[in-house]
Amino acid sequence: MMTGNEYKASLDDGRATYFGGEQVHDLPAHPQLGVAVQNCADGYDWMIEHSVDGKSPLSGVPTTPEQLREKVDLVHQSGMMSHVTYTSIMTLATVAGRMQDTTPQYIEGIHQYMDEAQNADIRITQCITDAKGDRSKAPKDQRDPDAYVRVVDRQRDGVVIRGAKLHITGASLGHDLMTIPTKSMKPGEEDYAIAAMIPVNAPGVKIINTSYAPRHDDLRDFPVSGSNNYPEGFVIFDDVFVPKERIFLDGEVSQAAIFAHSLGLWERLGGLSSMADGADMLVGLAQLMAEANGLARAAHVREKISEMIIHATVVRACLEACLMHAKTGPFGAVFPDELYTNAGKYTGAAAYNQMVRHVHDIAGGAVVTAPGIADLENGDVGELARKYMTGDPDSGDGEYRTRLFHAIRDLTADTYGGWKAVTNIQAGGGLFAQRIVTRKHYDMDRAKAMALATTGLGPDVH
Numbered sequence: 001m002m003t004g005n006e007y008k009a010s011l012d013d014g015r016a017t018y019f020g021g022e023q024v025h026d027l028p029a030h031p032q033l034g035v036a037v038q039n040c041a042d043g044y045d046w047m048i049e050h051s052v053d054g055k056s057p058l059s060g061v062p063t064t065p066e067q068l069r070e071k072v073d074l075v076h077q078s079g080m081m082s083h084v085t086y087t088s089i090m091t092l093a094t095v096a097g098r099m100q101d102t103t104p105q106y107i108e109g110i111h112q113y114m115d116e117a118q119n120a121d122i123r124i125t126q127c128i129t130d131a132k133g134d135r136s137k138a139p140k141d142q143r144d145p146d147a148y149v150r151v152v153d154r155q156r157d158g159v160v161i162r163g164a165k166l167h168i169t170g171a172s173l174g175h176d177l178m179t180i181p182t183k184s185m186k187p188g189e190e191d192y193a194i195a196a197m198i199p200v201n202a203p204g205v206k207i208i209n210t211s212y213a214p215r216h217d218d219l220r221d222f223p224v225s226g227s228n229n230y231p232e233g234f235v236i237f238d239d240v241f242v243p244k245e246r247i248f249l250d251g252e253v254s255q256a257a258i259f260a261h262s263l264g265l266w267e268r269l270g271g272l273s274s275m276a277d278g279a280d281m282l283v284g285l286a287q288l289m290a291e292a293n294g295l296a297r298a299a300h301v302r303e304k305i306s307e308m309i310i311h312a313t314v315v316r317a318c319l320e321a322c323l324m325h326a327k328t329g330p331f332g333a334v335f336p337d338e339l340y341t342n343a344g345k346y347t348g349a350a351a352y353n354q355m356v357r358h359v360h361d362i363a364g365g366a367v368v369t370a371p372g373i374a375d376l377e378n379g380d381v382g383e384l385a386r387k388y389m390t391g392d393p394d395s396g397d398g399e400y401r402t403r404l405f406h407a408i409r410d411l412t413a414d415t416y417g418g419w420k421a422v423t424n425i426q427a428g429g430g431l432f433a434q435r436i437v438t439r440k441h442y443d444m445d446r447a448k449a450m451a452l453a454t455t456g457l458g459p460d461v462h
């Protein structure tokens with residue numbers, strides 16, 4: 001297994017990565033990206049502490065619902081880069097199972113890659129979302145044929161690809177880019193039906209980073225995002241050669257969507273599990289704030305918190321249900337139930353703004369105007385600021401209440417809060433995608449039969 005320091009050294013591999021208009025030559029030392037690198041390095045050391053027989057506790061593929069639950073918990077604790085890596089490996093396991101009858105020629109290569117990647121303990125990020133150009137047009141009908149990643153040259157020992165994948169979480173911090181079609185492809189779009197693993201430092205790969213990491217001197221006012229942030233990468237494939245052994249689909253248009261569907265499932269499971277914890281945490285924050293304001297017994301505040309509790313409980317119930325109803329694939333790998341995963345992720349995302357509205361409503365305007373921690377320490381105004389920031393003194397002093405406000409602002413009303421609001425809606429394929437998949441897996445025939453039975457037009461349904 002790699003140590004955190006070995007991980008940091010591994011990033012010095014000639015990768016072309018950019019931030020704020022400049023190329024970054026030393027990722028660990030970079031003022032913004034360095035924090036994320038350190039988080040990832042800490043994740044490596046955490047894995048070593050929790051290793052089983054000298055291997056990462058996440059290695060292998062779960063073969064029982066209990067193992068799946070255990071891994072979901074571990075993934076959740078182990079940080080973003082482990083999360084995206086695990087999701088990538090599980091996507092490949094699911095793809096291999098679904099390719100069995102259609103494109104078996106890729107299965108051995110996929111399994112071999114999964115073993116190699118886990119043994120090398122590398123981090124993998126997921127490149128699925130293309131630039132997409134005019135959304136109303138198919139890849140082959142775009143004015144710019146590079147709007148979707150495509151093969152531009154075929155050589156004896158591999159292919160050359162061109163295009164871009166956008167919004168890729170942690171792209172600059174991983175080692176391989178799992179590059180897969182974002183949607184189904186049609187005959188005539190063979191060049192777009194390409195799936196491959198591409199090293200981040202492959203010649204022609206260029207990554208532009210964006211980050212919600214706070215650019216302030218005093219990170220104490222950013223208790224969440226100050227220490228826990230990851231960049232997104234705008235990944236450009238400027239004619240990148242991919243050797244044959246790293247290609248997992250090349251031209252079979254009928255199979256292109258398998259990758260997106262498989263990744264979607266695992267991505268949404270990750271989203272659902274973090275939303276379940278996130279919703280409980282927001283309930284706790286709302287309650288602490290209500291207590292600090294001396295309003296925990298006010299009827300309207302209790303009602304809002306009760307609504308929040310119901311939302312948090314429903315989201316967690318979907319997580320429990322998707323794990324409890326886990327299914328087993330052809331090679332023995334277990335995957336979560338599609339219906340509950342998608343319905344849960346949708347519910348968590350669609351009602352998130354309502355949760356935030358309640359927290360803001362309960363907390364008050366100091367969410368965005370509370371003095372900074374440094375102000376509370378100032379010799380002239382600090383004591384006065386703490387005095388006037390105190391709410392119910394039995395809950396805590398002025399600094400305690402100020403820190404609650406900072407946590408709420410950072411989480412819901414500042415750069416990270418804005419990022420989170422958009423991410424909840426878009427990451428994992430967007431709300432529309434979750435509606436489609438939920439509907440596809442819902443038992444509509446049973447629902448119709450129940451309706452017919454109720455109206456007396458059909459037999460009873462049990």
Ligand SMILES: Cc1cc2nc3c(=O)[nH]c(=O)nc-3n(C[C@H](O)[C@H](O)[C@H](O)COP(=O)(O)OP(=O)(O)OC[C@H]3O[C@@H](n4cnc5c(N)ncnc54)[C@H](O)[C@@H]3O)c2cc1C
Nearest residue numbers: 126127128129135136167168169423426427428429430432
């Ligand atoms: C913070 C963050 C992290 C992310 N991480 C990753 C990642 O690691 N890897 C990755 O690959 N992606 C990632 N994504 C991308 C995410 O999956 C996409 O943002 C999402 O799929 C939507 O795609 P888009 O942003 O291009 O929006 P669009 O596809 O342009 O969607 C905008 C709206 O247009 C609608 N729309 C789009 N096309 C059509 C059409 N043909 N007909 C009708 N309506 C249409 C959509 O339903 C939506 O309502 C991330 C996104 C965010 C915000």
